[in-house]
Amino acid sequence: MIGALDLTTLQEIWWVIIAALGAVFLFLNFVQGGQTLLFDVAKTEDEKTLIVNSLGRKWELSFTTLVVFGGSIFAAFPKLYSTSFGGAYWVWTAILFTFIIQAVSYEYRKKANNFIGQKGYEIFLLINGTVGVLLIGAAVGTFFTGSNFELNDYNFVTWTHPLRGLEAAFNYFNVSLGLFLIFNARVLGALYLLNNLDFNSAPLLEGRLRKSVLINFVIELVFLLIILVSLLLMSGYGVTENGQVELMSYKFAANLWANPLDIILLLMGLGFVIWGVYITKYKAANNGIWYGGTGTFLIGLVVFFLVGYNGSCIYPSLTHPQSSLTIYNASSTHYTLTVMTYVALLMPFVLAYIVYVWRAMDLKKLSLSDLKEKAY
Amino acid sequence: MVEAIDLGMVNWARALFALTAMYHWIFVPLTLGLSWIIAFYETIYYRTGDESWSRLTKFWMKLFGINFAIGVATGIILEFEFGTNWSNYSWMVGDIFGAPLAIEGIAAFFLESTFFAVMFFGWDRVSKKFHLVSTYMVAIGSNLSALWILVANAWMQHPVGMEFNPDTARFEMVDIMEVILSPIAVSKFTHTTSSSFVMASLFVISVSAWYLLKQRHQLLAKRSIVVAATFGIIASLFVGVSGDEAAYEDAQHQPMKLAAFEGHFVGADPSGLVAMGIVNTSKKPGDDQQSFHLELKIPGMLSLLAQRTTIGFVPGINDLVYGNEVEGIMGAQQKIPLGKIAVKSLADYKAAKKVGDQVKADRALKTFREHEPYFGYGFLEKPEDAVPPVGVMFYSFHIMVLLAGLFVTIFAAFLFFVYKGNIEKMKWLLLIGVPMFFLGIAAQEAGWVVAEVGRQPWAIQDMLPVSIARTNLDTGTVAATFFMFVALFTVLLIAEVKIMLTQIKKGPEEEK
Numbered sequence: 001m002i003g004a005l006d007l008t009t010l011q012e013i014w015w016v017i018i019a020a021l022g023a024v025f026l027f028l029n030f031v032q033g034g035q036t037l038l039f040d041v042a043k044t045e046d047e048k049t050l051i052v053n054s055l056g057r058k059w060e061l062s063f064t065t066l067v068v069f070g071g072s073i074f075a076a077f078p079k080l081y082s083t084s085f086g087g088a089y090w091v092w093t094a095i096l097f098t099f100i101i102q103a104v105s106y107e108y109r110k111k112a113n114n115f116i117g118q119k120g121y122e123i124f125l126l127i128n129g130t131v132g133v134l135l136i137g138a139a140v141g142t143f144f145t146g147s148n149f150e151l152n153d154y155n156f157v158t159w160t161h162p163l164r165g166l167e168a169a170f171n172y173f174n175v176s177l178g179l180f181l182i183f184n185a186r187v188l189g190a191l192y193l194l195n196n197l198d199f200n201s202a203p204l205l206e207g208r209l210r211k212s213v214l215i216n217f218v219i220e221l222v223f224l225l226i227i228l229v230s231l232l233l234m235s236g237y238g239v240t241e242n243g244q245v246e247l248m249s250y251k252f253a254a255n256l257w258a259n260p261l262d263i264i265l266l267l268m269g270l271g272f273v274i275w276g277v278y279i280t281k282y283k284a285a286n287n288g289i290w291y292g293g294t295g296t297f298l299i300g301l302v303v304f305f306l307v308g309y310n311g312s313c314i315y316p317s318l319t320h321p322q323s324s325l326t327i328y329n330a331s332s333t334h335y336t337l338t339v340m341t342y343v344a345l346l347m348p349f350v351l352a353y354i355v356y357v358w359r360a361m362d363l364k365k366l367s368l369s370d371l372k373e374k375a376y
Numbered sequence: 377m378v379e380a381i382d383l384g385m386v387n388w389a390r391a392l393f394a395l396t397a398m399y400h401w402i403f404v405p406l407t408l409g410l411s412w413i414i415a416f417y418e419t420i421y422y423r424t425g426d427e428s429w430s431r432l433t434k435f436w437m438k439l440f441g442i443n444f445a446i447g448v449a450t451g452i453i454l455e456f457e458f459g460t461n462w463s464n465y466s467w468m469v470g471d472i473f474g475a476p477l478a479i480e481g482i483a484a485f486f487l488e489s490t491f492f493a494v495m496f497f498g499w500d501r502v503s504k505k506f507h508l509v510s511t512y513m514v515a516i517g518s519n520l521s522a523l524w525i526l527v528a529n530a531w532m533q534h535p536v537g538m539e540f541n542p543d544t545a546r547f548e549m550v551d552i553m554e555v556i557l558s559p560i561a562v563s564k565f566t567h568t569t570s571s572s573f574v575m576a577s578l579f580v581i582s583v584s585a586w587y588l589l590k591q592r593h594q595l596l597a598k599r600s601i602v603v604a605a606t607f608g609i610i611a612s613l614f615v616g617v618s619g620d621e622a623a624y625e626d627a628q629h630q631p632m633k634l635a636a637f638e639g640h641f642v643g644a645d646p647s648g649l650v651a652m653g654i655v656n657t658s659k660k661p662g663d664d665q666q667s668f669h670l671e672l673k674i675p676g677m678l679s680l681l682a683q684r685t686t687i688g689f690v691p692g693i694n695d696l697v698y699g700n701e702v703e704g705i706m707g708a709q710q711k712i713p714l715g716k717i718a719v720k721s722l723a724d725y726k727a728a729k730k731v732g733d734q735v736k737a738d739r740a741l742k743t744f745r746e747h748e749p750y751f752g753y754g755f756l757e758k759p760e761d762a763v764p765p766v767g768v769m770f771y772s773f774h775i776m777v778l779l780a781g782l783f784v785t786i787f788a789a790f791l792f793f794v795y796k797g798n799i800e801k802m803k804w805l806l807l808i809g810v811p812m813f814f815l816g817i818a819a820q821e822a823g824w825v826v827a828e829v830g831r832q833p834w835a836i837q838d839m840l841p842v843s844i845a846r847t848n849l850d851t852g853t854v855a856a857t858f859f860m861f862v863a864l865f866t867v868l869l870i871a872e873v874k875i876m877l878t879q880i881k882k883g884p885e886e887e888k
Binding site: 057058060061063064066067068070071072074075076078079081082083084085086087089092093096097099100101102103104106107108111112113114115116153154155156157158159164332333335336339340343344346347350353354357360361363364370 | 441442444445446448449450451452453455456458459460461462463464465466467470471472473474475477478479480481482483485486487488489490491492493494497498500501502506510541544545546548549550552726730847848849853857860864867868870871872874875877878879882
């Protein structure tokens with residue numbers, strides 16, 4: 001059945017899957033955002049313990065989503081994987097470091113004799129929530145702004161900038177995207193904690209979290225505005241009718257115009273986030289995470305759709321535009337995409353058991369009394 | 377194809393990957409095996425309702441969690457390194473190699489990570505039954521993850537179910553079932569998981585032996601030993617059978633690996649197996665020196681291992697390097713010029729396609745297809761480059777086998793005395809038992825050295841040497857990354873060991 005689909009359709013389906021995984025990861029970045037709240041919102045040791053333990057029950061999901069996101073790109077768009085990871089070496093290595101130190105921090109933070117002390121592991125969590133997210137934003141930003149590489153006849157990459165990817169962090173658009181993700185993650189982190197914690201044992205924390213939602217949202221809006229205005233005005237690389245890659249004026253505005261679904265998803269996404277923030281701050285609601293999360297997911301989809309379709313390049317080359325990658329020249333074969341699509345049919349089952357377990361575990365809100373014996 | 381190969385950089389990249397993989401593999405076997413042992417303990421608790429089994433389960437679960445975190449942390453590095461340090465490889469085989477990695481994530485990692493939260497934090501939040509199911513899900517998830525990554529690894533050892541596309545210059549998958557059901561994948565999965573069960577059993581034996589020596593938590597220790605030693609003995613049987621199968625498959629598909637780990641330079645019919653020996657490390661292929669300074673050889677055993685008969689010919693390193701006309705073996709010396717023709721005809725094909733000369737392109741493609749089986753050899757400079765380091769291989773293999781034999785004896789001894797009821801009095805056995813876990817790590821690492829060093833110089837056996845598979849990076853960049861990882865791994869290892877030892881000293885929660 002799936003094998004009867006043509007290659008182009010499979011490539012487009014797989015970009016939707018990659019976009020969905022990326023967007024879910026952005027939603028799950030509430031873990032990273034929550035980690036940064038340890039340093040300004042949490043004021044007592046009990047509050048810190050509550051936050052770390054609440055996030056500690058979810059960090060693996062976010063981590064696994066990142067791994068699956070990477071693995072799926074490897075399988076479905078191997079040229080993107082090899083070009084970006086092999087080329088932008090330092091930026092990916094730096095991102096990797098921030099996730100390695102995150103992975104041990106929850107388990108080791110409170111354990112006796114943990115070598116670098118509780119504060120050390122909390123700093124690890126902060127680095128992951130700030131530097132890690134910033135660099136991920138910068139890396140995704142290069143999908144729009146381009147990178148410095150060339151591919152030879154055998155599709156082997158040569159990077160032409162000495163900073164090997166870190167130069168992405170010196171572009172205002174990439175940095176804005178990274179900062180937007182940091183503050184959006186902080187908004188989501190606060191929304192998640194409001195939903196997950198029982199505040200009877202930490203009554204002051206609730207008020208601080210609600211305040212934090214609004215403050216971080218306002219900052220996030222500034223960067224979002226920069227990104228949206230830039231997107232509407234900036235040029236982007238696209239493929240012409242004769243197959244050549246060229247820099248095209250107002251490319252992303254044209255993509256939005258050509259695909260009204262993107263505009264609808266973007267507006268819905270923004271609306272959901274704003275509604276989530278509004279009801280949290282002004283209606284004392286605790287379910288804002290579901291609106292904020294859905295909104296983030298939709299915005300995330302649009303980010304990936306904008307570079308994937310309408311003749312755009314998912315990974316443009318600034319130094320040799322004809323080396324630029326599109327979803328059509330970077331993908332696996334028809335056979336592999338078919339196999340992978342069958343595997344992707346497992347996704348709804350995976351999602352179903354995640355939702356089931358999440359509900360079962362979160363039916364009762366987390367309080368300090370739950371943490372006496374089995375705490376991070 | 378690749379203008380200037382910097383072997384210094386390639387070796388740094390290999391060192392970095394080896395460092396990461398070996399570090400990762402300190403923790404993973406424990407996760408694979410301990411997850412089952414914990415599930416068995418919890419099953420007993422579920423069926424008997426005896427709270428002491430619950431405390432025992434929670435104790436081992438705590439140690440499992442400490443180990444699990446660092447296993448997860450180091451696992452992601454390998455996925456990234458395929459891209460960052462082996463980007464040509466990622467492109468050339470991503471169409472095949474990427475699929476098991478993605479399936480691993482979708483089908484295994486989510487299972488593992490979702491139910492991990494229930495296993496650790498769900499005792500008071502879900503029913504006993506759901507909790508037990510979650511513990512089994514973690515065990516199944518982690519072992520499924522091993523299955524997929526080992527399928528990917530087996531494909532590197534024995535590339536099947538694919539063809540080379542000269543237009544994209546990559547290997548493309550044509551039969552996923554051939555990839556999954558490759559005989560090397562089957563033996564690799566059974567050998568790796570069963571040896572991981574052995575290592576986890578040794579961990580339980582080591583900790584329990586220490587408690588018995590200290591006369592602490594004696595009931596917990598004895599109960600732990602019964603389950604772990606039984607599991608260890610059963611797993612050891614699988615280790616033996618799958619190990620024999622792995623050696624047989626090596627003989628069929630990677631004869632150089634078999635010859636190297638046996639220090640077998642000159643092929644013979646029948647061939648003897650060197651049970652113990654001191655390798656002559658100055659020995660080179662084709663020279664007249666002895667292979668060993670000292671050796672204890674069992675006649676016909678290598679033929680039995682490799683050919684399932686005591687009278688079969690087993691090619692030696694010299695045969696595989698220089699060829700053996702009598703036995704009909706083509707050596708690297710004969711394959712290299714043919715490989716160079718394949719490499720050149722591929723370049724001609726691409727050049728002709730570029731200028732639109734279809735006739736020339738067709739001719740070049742025909743030549744390429746005729747020489748395609750030797751493609752990888754076209755990148756080797758000399759026939760001797762096809763030989764992995766013999767000394768490292770020989771000692772790693774023999775240490776692994778000797779230790780595997782020791783472990784079965786240890787399991788049997790512990791089981792015997794625990795049933796006899798006087799294990800706590802067997803001080804000598806308990807003293808031997810304590811360091812067994814570290815020997816387990818040594819055996820595991822030695823096994824991976826045999827598997828991966830034995831594949832050298834290939835990233836993909838016979839198809840793609842590591843010198844082509846690497847990313848275009850300078851030596852300093854990779855060397856700097858290597859030392860960054862050494863520093864990070866050192867800090868994390870110290871933290872892990874200190875935390876683990878502290879928790880072991882603390883022991884399980886006492887009966888209320």
